[in-house]
Amino acid sequence: MAVTISIGSGKGGTGKTMLLCNLALLLAKKGKKVCLVDLDIGGADAHLLFGLFEPKYSLTDFLTRRVESIADALHTFYSFNGLQLLPGTGSTLQTANMTYQEKQRLLKSISTLDADVVLIDVGAGTSYNSLDFFMCTDVQICVAMPEPTSIMDFYTFLQLATIRKVLDSFLSHSEVSLLLKKQNFSSLTDVFELAENTQEGAREKAQQALYGFNPLLVINRNISNGKVNKTKLKELVAKYLGIDIPLLGEIPEDQAVSEALRAYIPVCELSPDAPSSIALQNIADKIEKVIELFQNYSSQPDPIEKA
Ligand SMILES: Nc1ncnc2c1ncn2[C@@H]1O[C@H](COP(=O)(O)OP(=O)(O)OP(=O)(O)O)[C@@H](O)[C@H]1O
Ligand SMILES: [Mg+2]
Incomplete structure (x- = not known):
């Protein structure tokens, strides 16, 4: 089964698509x-x-059932090492207001794709769609820029993602779930407190839901005098959200990125020696190891089956 990786951020324009497309090509x-x-x-x-301007199929064709499975809507780039893409869709009423069933059908079809790795661009923001697509994968990557506002957006995005994950950990018909779903939370501490007040032991269950949720952080468009205090950021996230955020990499501000965009060729292909391409290559090397870890783990025999 493919290892799934999603990429998200609080606000738009942080470089998610640039990172994901280059990562896809390098892998x-x-x-x-x-x-x-x-x-x-x-x-x-x-x-x-x-450089694909008019895709034959897109996500819309899957959502409107013009094609039954996502595999039927994939575009193969033979000039880019056989990389496959499901082109996205514009905002239509149907796509913006995807029902629970439509979302499940989409996620199920993604899980059956024949690939080593599936990379998902969930777009920016904290809509339920974005958060759900972001949280449904094996590995999550968050992209932030070094400015304080972008770091704040990143923190808010993570906070809402963790709240959504915790709320989902309670069975939908349970007493705790019914109570929690009526509230509009902005802090994880409040979720934990109300859960515990409703049912003893619920706090621990909620905290357990976050085990294994360790989104990888990429700082993009880094400039030499704009260093983010990563230690402080990690401490903040660990203290208030109870999760660890390993730093996957830092990509410098680099005009080769915009030149590549204008040439419709990923920067790692057009200018492999550019500083951004070298940073992207380092990130791809680390992600390759993560993918192999997941593949080795899932190929191990189930201990129960073995017994
Ligand atoms: N390291 C970089 N150096 C210079 N320009 C960059 C860098 N990273 C991204 N950009 C530029 O920033 C813009 C936004 O990048 P991109 O579209 O990848 O962001 P995004 O997070 O996917 O945006 P959205 O949320 O709107 O989908 C693009 O014009 C891109 O060329
Ligand atoms: Mg994008």
Whole structure:
């Protein structure tokens, strides 16, 4: 089964699509079977970064059942190491207001894709769609820029993602779930407190839901005098959200990125020696190791089956 990786951020324009498209190409060059899925509803543009202007199929064709499975709507870039892409869709009433069933059908179809790795662009923001697509994968990557406002957006995004994850951990018909779903939370501490007040032991259950949720952080458009205090940021997230955020990499501000955008070729292909490409290559090397860890883990025999 494919290892799934999503990418998200609080606000738009942090460089998610740029990172994901380059990562997809670099992993394909390493011999991985890669599938890029553009779920950025309303802002889908991953196809443009590869110079594909009029995709034959898109997510819309899957949602309107013109094709039954996502595999039927994939575009293969033979000139980019066989990388596959499900082009995204514009914002239509149907896509913006996807029902629970439609979302489940989409996620199920993604899980059956024949690939080593599926990379998902969930777009920016904290809509239920974005958060759900972000949280449904094996690995999550968050992109922030070094400015304080972007770091604040990143923190808010993570906070809402963790709250959504915790709320989902309670069975929908349970007493705790019914009570929690009526509230409009902005702090994880409040969720934990109300859960525990409703049912003894609920706090621990809620905290357990966050085990294994360790989104990887990428700082993009870094400039030499704009250093983020990463230690402080990690401490803040650990203290208030109870999760660890390993730093996956830092990509410098680099005009080669915009030149690549104008040439409709990912920067790692157009200018492999540019500083941004070297940073992207380092990130791809680390992600390759993460993918292999997941693959080795899932190929191990189930201890119960073995017994
Ligand atoms: N490291 C960089 N150096 C210079 N320009 C960059 C860098 N990273 C991204 N950009 C530029 O920033 C813009 C936004 O990038 P991108 O579209 O990847 O962001 P995004 O997070 O996907 O945005 P959205 O949320 O709108 O989908 C693009 O014009 C891109 O060329
Ligand atoms: Mg984007």
